Amino acid sequence: MEEVLIFGHKSPDTDTICSAIVLENLLKKLGQNVKAARNGEPNKETKFALNYFNVELPELINGVEEGQEVILVDHNEFSQSADGIENAKIKMVVDHHRVHEFETADPLYYRAEPVGCTNTILLKMYKENGVEIDKTIAGLMLSAIISDTLLLKSPTKTAEDEKAVKELAKIAGIDYEAYGLEMLKAGTDLSDYSAEELINLDCKKCELKDKKSRIAQVNTADIPEMMTRKAEIEAAMQKVIDEEGLDLFVFAITDIINSNSQAIALGKETAIFERAFTTLEDNTAFLPGVVSRKKQILPVLQENA
Ligand code: MN
Numbered sequence: 001m002e003e004v005l006i007f008g009h010k011s012p013d014t015d016t017i018c019s020a021i022v023l024e025n026l027l028k029k030l031g032q033n034v035k036a037a038r039n040g041e042p043n044k045e046t047k048f049a050l051n052y053f054n055v056e057l058p059e060l061i062n063g064v065e066e067g068q069e070v071i072l073v074d075h076n077e078f079s080q081s082a083d084g085i086e087n088a089k090i091k092m093v094v095d096h097h098r099v100h101e102f103e104t105a106d107p108l109y110y111r112a113e114p115v116g117c118t119n120t121i122l123l124k125m126y127k128e129n130g131v132e133i134d135k136t137i138a139g140l141m142l143s144a145i146i147s148d149t150l151l152l153k154s155p156t157k158t159a160e161d162e163k164a165v166k167e168l169a170k171i172a173g174i175d176y177e178a179y180g181l182e183m184l185k186a187g188t189d190l191s192d193y194s195a196e197e198l199i200n201l202d203c204k205k206c207e208l209k210d211k212k213s214r215i216a217q218v219n220t221a222d223i224p225e226m227m228t229r230k231a232e233i234e235a236a237m238q239k240v241i242d243e244e245g246l247d248l249f250v251f252a253i254t255d256i257i258n259s260n261s262q263a264i265a266l267g268k269e270t271a272i273f274e275r276a277f278t279t280l281e282d283n284t285a286f287l288p289g290v291v292s293r294k295k296q297i298l299p300v301l302q303e304n305a
């Protein structure tokens, strides 16, 4: 029988990559024929985590064939998934996002919980199935939760995420605060990325009513340093706007130490951004206390579209 592929979203982040590896581990232990995969290159934070726990990257896939059996983790929207997903057979979803533009022909397992990270749900699934978690897998799960909740500082964090981090840190034998800061900082080394790469590191397509938009985000420990590259970042954003006919492109530069963001917004619908947040000056605005695209940027833009 052919393997069922497990993968997360494009522009993979640490939760997406680790979820695929972790769910592969769990389902294999339950006797299923599954294989972790990925839709894109990992960021530096994810590389740091995999390297730290000495785990190999899942295989890169270039879309899925018609009829391929798949399991989606850390996403459900087809626009964020592998090319060809419309014609794949989705067997299962484990996710912590809103359900949007998702449809299947057949019944499936669908597990969604409004927690801060897919791996918080996966931890419950190990327990429900009575499967033990080894040190390495615990380390990966811990890395994912730290990444998605910015070391438990993001408003997306729930009490369950916090409990999971403490439990997993114990299994992994790790000081999660020291490790987490080191891991997040590894992801903020963005100096050798081109402007095109920067805006694609963590970029999601989203619809704001009938408007087409993208919201990209990078983590940094130094907003002013990133803003020295504003002109080339804007040029790269404008190119995508022209190519894809976007109405709005928001690029959030998030300071993970002080929990603020600087946003750059371009496109003919920047008025949506201004209604949602504040006036742009020279295409940019400081957003105090904003760190979460999912909770603090996307829904506010949607309300104001
Ligand atoms: Mn993700």
Ligand code: MN
Residues within 6 Å of the ligand: 015, 016, 074, 096, 116, 117, 118, 148
């Ligand atoms: Mn996630």
